[in-house]
Amino acid sequence: MDSPLMEPLLVPKDHAPVVAATPGEHGGAAADESSTVVVTTSGPARALADAEEKTNDDGDVQGDELSASVQRRLDESSGVEKEDEEEEEIGDDAEADDMAARMGRRLAALSGKAHESEPLTIFRVAGPMRERNRHLYDPQMISIGPFHRGGGRHLAAMEAHKWRYLRDILARPGGATLATYARAARAMEARARRRYAEPVALPAAEFAEMLLLDGCFVVEFFLKGQESEEDALIDATWAMQNVYNDILLLENQLPFFVLERFYDLATGGLGRDYFVTNVLVNYLTVNMSAGPRDPESTRPPDGEIHHLLHLYYHWFLPPEDRLGSGSGATSKSEDEALEEMTSKSMDDDERTPCLLPPASELQDSGVTFRAKKSPRSMVDVTFDRRGGTLEIPAVESYTNHAIFANLLAYEQSRGRWELQRLVSYVLLMASVVDARRDVEILQRAGVFVGGDEETAAFYAHLGELCPPPDFVNNYYAGLFRDVREYCGRSWNRHRAVLVHDYFSNPWTCMSAAAAVFLLVLTVVQTIYTVLPYYSPN
Structure with missing residues (x-):
């Protein structure tokens, strides 16, 4: 390999491969014809110069031997460089393989197929809105879903009610067994996880258990309310209203297909329309204020229902054929x-x-x-x-x-x-x-x-x-x-x-009225003054 050091080399003028500029070339004193020329060289170039000088001094045989020795040095240097390049290429390939393996594991962990994705339907509230109004978006009594799971002592008290409601839904006549609910929750785990706009750092088994416990609570809560069943949570008006508020918060949602599936298991398959119309909307109409006046709004929406808040939005703002003043856009799509x-x-x-x-x-x-x-x-x-x-x-x-x-x-x-x-x-x-x-x-x-x-x-x-x-x-x-x-x-x-200039307050209004009154008096006085000239009698 080339030496990193650069040294001056004395070479006879007629053998110098590279000649440095002399003062004579730039207008200085002329250099002596027999003088040597100083060049700067390194590595193999210096070896060749040594070989040429040795050949002139000791003869062609020794020069040939020296040239062969130099050539071997050049070949060795080239070989070392090739080995370094090969080692570098091998090292690059190994790092690339390791990187590809790491990225492949991340890709394998993704659910779904390429060019296919579930719609994101459950979000956290945007930063500016949330920071100034946390009390409007944080649950006050119960957490549903992963975003507020384990959110504090005020939410921990309701965990016991979740387990009690799970026991009650399992005891319903004609309902499914716990194993059936568990298998359904595991089957929906991956699809439900993809509906959240943020990654949920829960293992699959724990996420499925959350779906089962929270989903069965919501379904049983509405069933108890529809059937007017006596229950400590339902009978306490303040508690019931707080639960209603919490299960309609944007950050406190489960995908609707989870609730629909658990409702089918609890009732023997009454169907989505019955669940939406007779259980959810009608009961929400009774317990929530400021609803619409249009009875058609209680019909289930045609498309997919994302979650309870989406259903309430559909009920709260029913589709209209025309908007606003009747001259704006239409809501067809x-x-x-x-x-x-x-x-x-x-x-x-x-x-x-x-x-x-x-x-x-x-x-x-x-x-x-x-x-x-x-x-x-x-x-x-x-x-x-x-x-x-x-x-x-x-x-x-x-x-x-x-x-x-x-x-x-x-x-x-x-x-x-x-x-x-x-x-x-x-x-x-x-x-x-x-x-x-x-x-x-x-x-x-x-x-x-x-x-x-x-x-x-x-x-x-x-x-x-x-x-x-x-x-x-x-x-x-x-x-x-x-x-x-x-x-x-x-x-x-x-x-x-x-109106702005003359009737914006009582004083300007009185001034304007006085001015009008004076104007009228002036006109009347003028008429009575001029009238005798035209009608003396």
Whole structure:
């Protein structure tokens, strides 16, 4: 191998393979013809130079021997380099094999097949929303699923009730055995695990046991409630309400197919529709407030039910044929809604996120507010473009804030192009109610019933945490456009200026009235002054 050291070598001029620049070449004193030239060389090159010098001194025979010796040194050097390259290549291959083995083990641990994936349906609440409202998203009494498993002493007390409910569901006439439940839980373990948006660090056996214990508790809880069975947990109203709240939290969910399977085992296979319609929805309707008024909403949804909160969302916001003011997008499907909205000719400002002015400004522009009669759901807000009437369903002060906040979080975890009805509703209410005067306007209209300021503050707080949807998936896209066009009419614009400048408070109102009164008196006086000239009698 080449030596790392570089040394000067004295070589006769006529034999030097590489000649360094001499001072004479650069205009200096001419070098002597017989002088030697200093070159810098190393390794095999130096050996060749030695061989040539030795040949000149001792003859051709010795030079040939020396050349052969040098050639052997060159061959040895080349061989060492080749060995080093081969060792490096072998080392690289070994490291690559080890890396491939490690990655292969990780890939083998993945469930499912390539290009196939289960939809992620159970999420944690996004950071900003959760940090400011932990009490709305954390279970207060019981943990369901892996996210809050072992979450504290206040949740540990309910573990004994889970085992008691498991014993009760196993004792149901015609029900399955514990071994059958266990086999069903193990069979669903991998599929259920894939529904959670975060990796669950539980072994397969422990995860399946959690599915069995928590799933049977939820099913038995609803069965006891439907049958009005006496139970210490059901009879305590405060405890029952807390359990209802906890099993509807976004982070406290089990995949719905787990509950459906355990319900079939407990009842002998009554079926999904019976479970949804007669057990879940009807009982939720009785025990949860602020539900829809449309009886069609109790029908099971056509597609897959992801979990209990998804079912409650479907019941809370039933599908509607038309949205908002009746001139916005349709809810036929997310793709059709996107195509319909993007196919319309709209200005750039119409495509941007849009909010309504406060109720006081809308009222100044001629918009009147009215509580909507028999709304299909709480988001059934409409606007009459001719009369300028904005109808909003009455907001009940006893609306469950925790459930509403979790419905809002669930809606934001859905597909990108899903129409965001609750987010749009929260932002609409937060924009309409900006001051005490706005609350009073909605109160007189019958929109706010009960604790108005607290409800308005709740919507305002949630509105700060909701990113505004764009025009494509804004539920009130058509309503915003209609209200803007109505307020932009010439008469309504001048009316708003007049009301704002002259009737915004009692003093300006009195001043304007006095000015009008003086103007009328002046006109009357002028008439009586001029009239005798034209009619002396």
